[in-house]
Amino acid sequence: MGDRKQVQTDIRRQIREFLTTRRARLTPEQAGLPVYGGNRRVKGLRREEVATLAGISVEYYIRLERGDAAGVSEGVLEGINHALQLNEAERAHLSDLVRACGDNRPLKLVSARPSLRPPVQRIIDSMTTTAAVVHNGRLDVLGANALGRALYEPMYADPTRPVNTARFAFLDPQARTFWRDWERIAADSANLLRAEAGRNPCDHDLTELIGELSTRSEDFRVRWARADVRIHTSGVKRVRHPVVGDLELPYESTPLLADPGQILLMYTAEPDTPSADALRLLASWAASQPSWDGA
Structure with missing residues (x-):
């Protein structure tokens, strides 16, 4: 059993940080509100302006922004989503936080690191021209095929297990060379961890990872404070690999529905390009x- 009071305190803090940062980034002009003369003393929207846009009382919104979100209705959530112009990832994150805030069931801290099921390993092993990696919401690498393991070779130099892409990005000096667009990778890593913290506030390993990164990396602290979230779907990763040099690899990710929390990430290269070679x-x-251990 875990400390429900401590977890609820952390959830309320996350709600406060998230709503405050979303409100601060939105100007009256962006929200379609009239702007009158004089200097505004707050950055972004005022609380009363968000309340008006959301169709709720100022007192109620202030209570929500302080993290007291238990029992919030879907209608109120939709109003806040509209007022703050939240995207899909942000809407899901706020919904996760509100749901967790109202969860009074006995607390069980999640700490187990799930392993890759053998059928999944066999499937990714069959992808001989695709680098395939499976990770969880904490960005622990749970398994990979041979090409995926080779692609992530610099991450495996650290003896800490499981291999973790966020720990590599923020704590390993090699990361800034390996990721050719390190700034974006660093932001994405922090944003993905923030989203996972909303989904699984009882994950003890996640809490420890965030604490470690916050203690050891100013770069992480800055990005964590922004309270941004992200959904990992598709894009292009630009890598400078120590063995084969520069790579530009389109990727797709998909959740493994039979294994909740596990995500398959697949890297390919455009045909007839230097990256394909x-x-x-x-x-x-x-x-x-x-022979390598996939994890």
């Missing part, structure tokens, strides 16, 4: 290495 070379190099 480099990925084939990396596959050859991976085949020449001793």
Whole structure:
């Protein structure tokens, strides 16, 4: 059993940070509100302006922004979503926080690190020209095929297990060379962890990871304070690999529905490009290495 009071305190803090930062980023002009003369003393919208846009009382909104969100209706949530112009990831995050705030069931701290089921490992092993990696919401790498393991080779240099992409991004000096667009990767990592903290506020390992990164990395603290969230779907990763050089790899991610919390990430290369040649070379190099533990 865990400390329900401490978890609820953390959830209320997350709600406060999230709503405050969303309100601060939105100007009256963006919200379609009239702007009168004089200097505004607050950055972004005032609480009363958000309340008006959401169709609720100022007192009620102030209570919500302080983190007292138990029992908030879907209608009120939709009003706040509209008022703050939240995107899909932000709407889901706020909904997760509100749901967690109202959860009074006996608390069980989540700490187990799930392993990859053998059928999943066999499936990704069959992807010989695709780098495949499975991670969880904490960004722990749970498994990979040979090409995925080779792609993530610099992360495995740290003996800490499980391999964790956020820990690598913020605590390993190699990360700024490996990720050619490190700033974006760093922001994405913090945003994904923030979203996971809303989904699973009782995850002890996640709490420890966030504490470690906050203590050891100013770069993480700055990005965490923004309270941004992100949904990991698709894009392009730009890598400078120590074995094969520069790679630009389109990727797709998909949740493994039979294994809640596990996400399959697949990297490919555009045909007839230098990245495709480099990925084939990396596959050859991976085949020449001793047998690897996927995690």
